Amino acid sequence: MKKLAVFGGSKTRENPFPKYPIITQDEKNAVLEVLESGNLSTFIASPGEQFLGGKKIREFENKFAKYIGTKFAVAFNSATSALHAAVVAVGVRPGEEVIVPPYTFTSTATCVLMHNAIPVFSDIKNDIYCLDPKKLENVRTNLTRAVIPVHLFGHPCDMDEIIEFASKHDLKIIEDCAQAPGAEYKGKKVGTIGDCGIFSFQETKNMMTGEGGMLVTNDEGIAKAAQMVRNHGEMINLAEKIRSYRSEILGWGYRMTELEAAIGIAQLSKLDSYNEHRIKLTSYLTEKLKSVDGIKHTKYDFVKHVYYVYSFSYDVKKIGITREKFCEAVRAEGIPIYGGYVKPLYLNPLYLEKRAFAYKHHSGTVKYEKGICPVAESLHENELIMIPICRPPATIDDMEDIVNAIRKVIENKDELLHE
Numbered sequence: 001m002k003k004l005a006v007f008g009g010s011k012t013r014e015n016p017f018p019k020y021p022i023i024t025q026d027e028k029n030a031v032l033e034v035l036e037s038g039n040l041s042t043f044i045a046s047p048g049e050q051f052l053g054g055k056k057i058r059e060f061e062n063k064f065a066k067y068i069g070t071k072f073a074v075a076f077n078s079a080t081s082a083l084h085a086a087v088v089a090v091g092v093r094p095g096e097e098v099i100v101p102p103y104t105f106t107s108t109a110t111c112v113l114m115h116n117a118i119p120v121f122s123d124i125k126n127d128i129y130c131l132d133p134k135k136l137e138n139v140r141t142n143l144t145r146a147v148i149p150v151h152l153f154g155h156p157c158d159m160d161e162i163i164e165f166a167s168k169h170d171l172k173i174i175e176d177c178a179q180a181p182g183a184e185y186k187g188k189k190v191g192t193i194g195d196c197g198i199f200s201f202q203e204t205k206n207m208m209t210g211e212g213g214m215l216v217t218n219d220e221g222i223a224k225a226a227q228m229v230r231n232h233g234e235m236i237n238l239a240e241k242i243r244s245y246r247s248e249i250l251g252w253g254y255r256m257t258e259l260e261a262a263i264g265i266a267q268l269s270k271l272d273s274y275n276e277h278r279i280k281l282t283s284y285l286t287e288k289l290k291s292v293d294g295i296k297h298t299k300y301d302f303v304k305h306v307y308y309v310y311s312f313s314y315d316v317k318k319i320g321i322t323r324e325k326f327c328e329a330v331r332a333e334g335i336p337i338y339g340g341y342v343k344p345l346y347l348n349p350l351y352l353e354k355r356a357f358a359y360k361h362h363s364g365t366v367k368y369e370k371g372i373c374p375v376a377e378s379l380h381e382n383e384l385i386m387i388p389i390c391r392p393p394a395t396i397d398d399m400e401d402i403v404n405a406i407r408k409v410i411e412n413k414d415e416l417l418h419e
């Protein structure tokens with residue numbers, strides 16, 4: 001009888017991991033309160049504060065701004081919408097360029113194309129998987145107007161160096177904090193360091209509203225522009241007696257509902273405890289796996305990592321089996337584990353074939369081809385591994401199953417080598 005489950009042996013874990021997201025009576029009561037009020041959106045046609053959103057939306061924005069530590073927060077129906085609004089609000093113009101990492105969710109780059117500007121990809125670091133500040137200068141041109149650092153998987157970027165680069169060239173910084181609510185860089189919450197920050201509340205995130213997003217900033221001009229973008233580009237005049245329908249800029253229907261905001265208020269109150277639970281689980285994993293030669297998880301000492309997912313680098317030479325065989329064998333043991341994240345974005349047809357309208361009026365020479373970001377490509381093809389279930393309500397016992405499955409596969413790797 002083979003020891004490894006992939007060859008018919010007994011599995012390390014038979015039961016599924018705990019379900020996520022966590023929905024308690026708090027969220028249910030919050031939604032019921034909104035339903036009973038009958039006010040589901042309240043971005044109504046009448047003038048006044050309601051045009052900025054209903055009671056729950058404004059409460060959520062105020063509480064989120066206070067939690068993050070910014071003057072303003074603007075709620076959206078998704079982080080993608082908020083990113084799009086941010087590109088507009090910081091003053092990027094069509095035809096100009098924005099530096100983005102290639103290893104991130106698609107919205108980090110498509111939000112630039114949505115404004116008919118051009119995403120330019122810069123390579124990442126091989127330890128924390130975020131933008132490498134030392135490589136930013138290589139892709140900057142006279143058309144560059146902004147940079148979008150992504151705090152990937154919950155680990156903050158090297159913001160001091162990114163700020164220095166941006167300040168030198170008069171560039172705006174849009175922090176993509178979609179996977180990092182509550183994360184900190186040298187004592188500062190992410191989202192407060194650049195010109196504005198964007199958060200996601202999609203249901204897999206550290207806090208969720210089902211779908212939803214938030215833009216935070218200390219710049220009143222950016223906040224007001226974002227409010228206009230989310231609400232069809234209309235100028236907001238709270239003193240008007242009648243809505244004027246005066247469109248100042250191109251805008252969209254990017255508004256959050258009262259239902260989502262109510263869930264967000266309940267979730268925000270638990271975010272810190274949820275994050276601490278993630279940190280506890282992942283710290284256990286890191287401690288138990290640090291003796292495995294060939295597996296390396298990196299967290300900088302001066303950051304608070306909030307672990308949207310747990311990730312580590314895999315050294316095939318030291319382990320002795322391919323990443324694909326390793327992950328397949330661990331999954332067979334009952335553990336969700338995956339090699340790589342998303343394919344580097346520039347390798348998608350949208351970029352390779354420059355299918356977006358923005359490219360027709362671009363005067364620059366941006367190129368998208370294999371090899372332009374070798375670190376991202378190597379991580380995706382050979383090195384990076386993710387475990388997405390290190391989150392509440394999972395327990396230390398659940399983490400122990402992950403450790404046992406990984407050790408079992410490595411200790412019996414000869415079975416994989418001789419299959």
